[in-house]
Amino acid sequence: EVQLVESGGDLVQPGRSQRLSCTASGFAFGDDAMSWVRQAPGKGLEWLGFIRSQTYGGTTEYAASVRGRFTISRDDSKNIAYLQMNSLKTEDTAVYYCTRCLYSGGRCYFDSWGQGTLVTVSS
């Protein structure tokens, strides 16, 4: 069974940094792309970024709203994906989800989601 468990959510002051982790199990983590999505309180889903498997260079894509502030990385030896968030703003307050991205027809969709971790940015 695919399991994704996010951790690292906390109350953070504006301007500070926070790193989230997504620990994966139940599948060949190194073979799959991963993505991060967030949801502000009472709002919809916002895609943040994506990391390819090392087979495809481990390269990344980001939403414009977080490019340059957020960085996604992965440690395939530990089955963990990371979301490093810098220069946090109050509007970054949200539940952060990691997702596995499965390929079909040359594109990948989010087939499995973690339970989410809450990041609150406030002074």
Place this chain on the structure above:
Amino acid sequence: EIVMTQSPATLSVSPGERATLSCRASQSVSSYLAWYQQKPGQAPRLLIYGASTRATGIPARFSGSGSGTEFTLTISSLQSEDFAVYYCQQYDKWPRTFGQGTKVEI
């Protein structure tokens, strides 16, 4: 960026009724369209990918159709557990984008 627009924002239906949810893309996404269900306090769950392929374990009462810019999610006979928020998402172009959601309520 591709804008995904869902309608209606809220759909009021009774158990056993048919529900039809719409999703429109601002430009063609071919069939790279997914639908997700989210219940309060839970993570989203994949229902449909490739516009019309049900994900593993999804009941047959859920069906998806469409291609290009117009897509539909149909729930043939609503069960109590289907009352939730539904999101469409395109995965053709970067950045990936979601619709704003349709809330299906009693």
